[in-house]
Amino acid sequence: MVIQKETESVTIRFAGDSGDGMQLTGDQFTDTSALMGNDIATLPDFPAEIRAPQGTLPGVSSFQIQFSQNDIYTAGDSPDVLVVMNPAALKVNLKDLDSGGLLVVNTDSFAEENLKKAGWKSNPLEDNTLKDYSVLRVPFSSLTKNALENSKIKPTEIDRCKNFFALGLMFWVYGRTLDHTVKWIQEKFSKKPDIAEANILALKAGYNYGDITETMPPRTLIKKAEIEPGTYRKITGNEATALGIIAAATLTGKQVLYGSYPITPASNILHELAKRKNFNIKTFQAEDEIAACGAALGASFGGHIGVTATSGPGVCLKSEMINLAVMAELPLVILNIQRGGPSTGLPTKTEQSDLLQVLFGRNGDSPVAVVAASTAANCFDYALEAIRIAIEYMTPVFFLSDGTLANGSEPWQLPDISKLPKIKISHPTTSDGPFLPFVRNEKTLARPWAIPGTKGLEHRIGGIEKADKTGGVSYDPENHHRMTLLRREKIKRIADSIPAAQVFGDPKGKLLVLGWGGTFGAIYAAVSELRKTGKKVSSCHLNYLNPFPKNLGEILRSFETILVPELNMGQLLWLIRGEFEGIHAVGLNKVQGQPFKIKEIEQKIEELL
Amino acid sequence: MTTPEAAAAHLPYTKDDFVSGQDVRWCPGCGDYSILSVMQRTLAQFTTPRENHVFISGIGCSSRFPYYMNNYGFHTIHGRAPAIATGLKCVRPELTVWVITGDGDGLSIGGNHLIHAMRRNIGLNIILVNNQIYGLTKGQYSPTSEIGKITKSSPLGTIDYPINPLCIAIAAEATFIARTIDTDPRHMGQILARAAQHKGVSFVEIYQNCIIFNKDAFVSVTGRETRDDRAIYLEDGKPLVFGKEKNKGITLDGFKTEIADTSRLGDKKLLVHKENDPSPNYAYLLTQMRYPEMPVPFGVFRCIEKPTYEDMMADQIKLVTEKKGKGDLKSVLYTEDVWTVEKKGS
Numbered sequence: 001m002v003i004q005k006e007t008e009s010v011t012i013r014f015a016g017d018s019g020d021g022m023q024l025t026g027d028q029f030t031d032t033s034a035l036m037g038n039d040i041a042t043l044p045d046f047p048a049e050i051r052a053p054q055g056t057l058p059g060v061s062s063f064q065i066q067f068s069q070n071d072i073y074t075a076g077d078s079p080d081v082l083v084v085m086n087p088a089a090l091k092v093n094l095k096d097l098d099s100g101g102l103l104v105v106n107t108d109s110f111a112e113e114n115l116k117k118a119g120w121k122s123n124p125l126e127d128n129t130l131k132d133y134s135v136l137r138v139p140f141s142s143l144t145k146n147a148l149e150n151s152k153i154k155p156t157e158i159d160r161c162k163n164f165f166a167l168g169l170m171f172w173v174y175g176r177t178l179d180h181t182v183k184w185i186q187e188k189f190s191k192k193p194d195i196a197e198a199n200i201l202a203l204k205a206g207y208n209y210g211d212i213t214e215t216m217p218p219r220t221l222i223k224k225a226e227i228e229p230g231t232y233r234k235i236t237g238n239e240a241t242a243l244g245i246i247a248a249a250t251l252t253g254k255q256v257l258y259g260s261y262p263i264t265p266a267s268n269i270l271h272e273l274a275k276r277k278n279f280n281i282k283t284f285q286a287e288d289e290i291a292a293c294g295a296a297l298g299a300s301f302g303g304h305i306g307v308t309a310t311s312g313p314g315v316c317l318k319s320e321m322i323n324l325a326v327m328a329e330l331p332l333v334i335l336n337i338q339r340g341g342p343s344t345g346l347p348t349k350t351e352q353s354d355l356l357q358v359l360f361g362r363n364g365d366s367p368v369a370v371v372a373a374s375t376a377a378n379c380f381d382y383a384l385e386a387i388r389i390a391i392e393y394m395t396p397v398f399f400l401s402d403g404t405l406a407n408g409s410e411p412w413q414l415p416d417i418s419k420l421p422k423i424k425i426s427h428p429t430t431s432d433g434p435f436l437p438f439v440r441n442e443k444t445l446a447r448p449w450a451i452p453g454t455k456g457l458e459h460r461i462g463g464i465e466k467a468d469k470t471g472g473v474s475y476d477p478e479n480h481h482r483m484t485l486l487r488r489e490k491i492k493r494i495a496d497s498i499p500a501a502q503v504f505g506d507p508k509g510k511l512l513v514l515g516w517g518g519t520f521g522a523i524y525a526a527v528s529e530l531r532k533t534g535k536k537v538s539s540c541h542l543n544y545l546n547p548f549p550k551n552l553g554e555i556l557r558s559f560e561t562i563l564v565p566e567l568n569m570g571q572l573l574w575l576i577r578g579e580f581e582g583i584h585a586v587g588l589n590k591v592q593g594q595p596f597k598i599k600e601i602e603q604k605i606e607e608l609l
Numbered sequence: 610m611t612t613p614e615a616a617a618a619h620l621p622y623t624k625d626d627f628v629s630g631q632d633v634r635w636c637p638g639c640g641d642y643s644i645l646s647v648m649q650r651t652l653a654q655f656t657t658p659r660e661n662h663v664f665i666s667g668i669g670c671s672s673r674f675p676y677y678m679n680n681y682g683f684h685t686i687h688g689r690a691p692a693i694a695t696g697l698k699c700v701r702p703e704l705t706v707w708v709i710t711g712d713g714d715g716l717s718i719g720g721n722h723l724i725h726a727m728r729r730n731i732g733l734n735i736i737l738v739n740n741q742i743y744g745l746t747k748g749q750y751s752p753t754s755e756i757g758k759i760t761k762s763s764p765l766g767t768i769d770y771p772i773n774p775l776c777i778a779i780a781a782e783a784t785f786i787a788r789t790i791d792t793d794p795r796h797m798g799q800i801l802a803r804a805a806q807h808k809g810v811s812f813v814e815i816y817q818n819c820i821i822f823n824k825d826a827f828v829s830v831t832g833r834e835t836r837d838d839r840a841i842y843l844e845d846g847k848p849l850v851f852g853k854e855k856n857k858g859i860t861l862d863g864f865k866t867e868i869a870d871t872s873r874l875g876d877k878k879l880l881v882h883k884e885n886d887p888s889p890n891y892a893y894l895l896t897q898m899r900y901p902e903m904p905v906p907f908g909v910f911r912c913i914e915k916p917t918y919e920d921m922m923a924d925q926i927k928l929v930t931e932k933k934g935k936g937d938l939k940s941v942l943y944t945e946d947v948w949t950v951e952k953k954g955s
Contacts, residue, residue: 031946034948035946035948037948037950224950227950228950229950229951229952230949230950231943231947231948231949231950232947232948232949232950233942233943233944233946233947233948234946243941243942246936246938246941247938247942250936250938251938255700257696257699257700259696276936276941277925277926277929277930278926278929278930278933278934278935278936279936279938279941280936281936282699282700282922282926284695284696284699286692286725287692287721287722287724287725288721290689290692290722291689291691291692291695291721291722291725293692294685294689294692294693294695294696294722295692295693295695295696295699296696297693297696298665298683298692298693298694298695298696298697298698298699298700299696299697299699299700300696301683301693301696301697302696302697302700302701302704303700303701304700304701306696320686320689321686321689324685324686328683414942414943414947415942417938417939417942452660452661452663452681452697452701452704453658453660453661453681453701453703453704454660455658455659455660456660457660458659458660458679458680458681459681459682460629460631460675460676460678460681460682460683460684461682461683461684462675462676462682462683462684462685463684463685463686464684472631473631473676
């Protein structure tokens, strides 16, 4: 008889060799859970090497998903269930599994040679290593082989189906349906029907194994989440970013020239857009980061929307071009999907340590606007917002995301298209008298976007300082001072067009947790948990980093202490200390390539209260 | 490039229509004056509307060029003009986009962009003004300076072998490759006109005299007294002959060009110039003809047809739009994987 129980949330981590298909397995589990109405949040974690030597610790890839009947904001601090495909995956991930947690092990892979590669001195399945966990031993490889004994595919291909066996088993444990994954396999392998059939067989065999094996843990069911009514889809941050760009092209009727040079973790935005050329999107894979940015700027000069994407190392290279856009006062959007730095750093791991770089990493007084997404889904909104600001204010705008947002997924409540923001674009067509390319809009201080091909408005721009109004070359000292002030004031005025910052919790008091970007989920979850227990703590999350919302100073001055958790050594902290004199702000800093855990923030809050 | 209606909208242009009125700030006697003037005169011959020419430059003396042309212009950053011009041409293929660069800008700091613009065959007219010296930074050697050259930054002579701009263009398989010189405005005008008319990338090297830091760098080849014997003008379909009496010609011995007396050719055959040779090998041979061993060629080295980047980009978009229809925002957001959460109780 199958025992069933109900629970509110579960966090599962699938871990294996980078060739074991763990990302795909996690993705499929996520899709099905989302379609079954749970709230979901995911955290993929993979090595920078495509295929590190098989069975070794650096080759371990994992995918964590939390699914819940409640609103959730992170992929979970630590897994309740750990599925490991080999000894290396066990070695790397076991420390994260709480005592009493369920460990599902592919016993077939625990042979002498693999144990040695992973650095186990004795077989952990046979000694005391796993005594604190509930262990489910499953010979995934041999069971998959048995299930596929009549298959026509090669033995190596059969072994590769074992992740679907594992997925099928977990589907059984959590009462999921197989339909979505079966359909996905059929589409994915439509040209290789033998492979499709084998994967489906393995999936079903895993599911049935759960059904007939008596030693299985209780079947665990999770109700649909009670989330806001609406239409949803699962989305990763990079997918949402790409869709934001597509939306901008549609809403403005302009072409987007997306200049990019492949870089982790930004590349899949390029892949998404390259598939969508019927949306007025031109993708340009450039010879380097500089040219990617240059081409985007050239497109903006031509009156279309220039977007370039990269990660921190690429921003270093693009800096000179971004500065040209500052000086020429042309729209340009730079997507920085942050990763661990400095230099090559941790390519596939997350960090938010480029904030000061994007604000200050250029020669001269060179102000730019900066926005940051804070969830995978709102990458859509802020990509669109970055383009709006760039066009309305004729300026480069940085859009910041990070490795966790980029690859993590969550449900996205789809927007009503008719309510998406309007982006005003005007190109002058005539001029009374000689055309003056640097006469500004009184409200925004934006200069006119006159584009090549417009008769009578021929003019020259460039990186040399320009005379106010006429745009002619000018080395006049007073003029340079005035132009520097104008460029700064223009960025400040963007604050007139952005929403006020919101406080979650009491509007004043002892402690405010101030965050920005991708740390939103962990901060919000920590603060809301503690508030439920009666703790007096509030939070505020920033999506606009330059300029800040106008009411930020007032908010910060309403609290005795400001706690700023950041995945860097204190960059927003440094900014607010400089901008708002007299506030008392402390940091919580983590640079381990991993997002915050909720409990890390909770602990710090409790320490400060 | 321009519709008959658009052409009729303006009177025939004169050179003055292309003069911006900004004070020209090159040194008196600089070869750039001649290039500017020839460019203005050349554009006046065409019906392309003035507002459809765009000049994009990098950094260096020659890169001030756009300020002096009464067209759209963008004086950008060091070496990057081809990248910016590429983005512009991608979204506005109807414009005539000129890139003005120099030996330092185009071949040193911007070498990468130059190579990639040429190999893509994107429709840019790239004018590389080569004076074999860094002028704006006041006289350091450039990547085209001859080995051993004594400059401020090489007081003992350079130990860098020079790069040959046309070889780079051939290696990148540019579809139009030419060389001209500032002291021959008539020839320069013909070459610029050809470059403008070529579909795809055009690469033109102009030998230019930097009167301050590298005076008379080319005079040994193109000086009034010597040019007949030391320069050879390439004409499509005609044999390669030169000399005051046109009595010297170029023949081939294996992979090597040789000078022959045209009255005593014997079994040898004069090379006949062929711009559209599909193989770049012949054009490469010409780039290896150097003073003092050989006369230096001027003219169009290569002119072939190949689909352009901007056309292929447009074709792909056309094809995918025919197949999938024009992109619809709603359907790309609301995919088949959506699910609906109903109001409670409904």
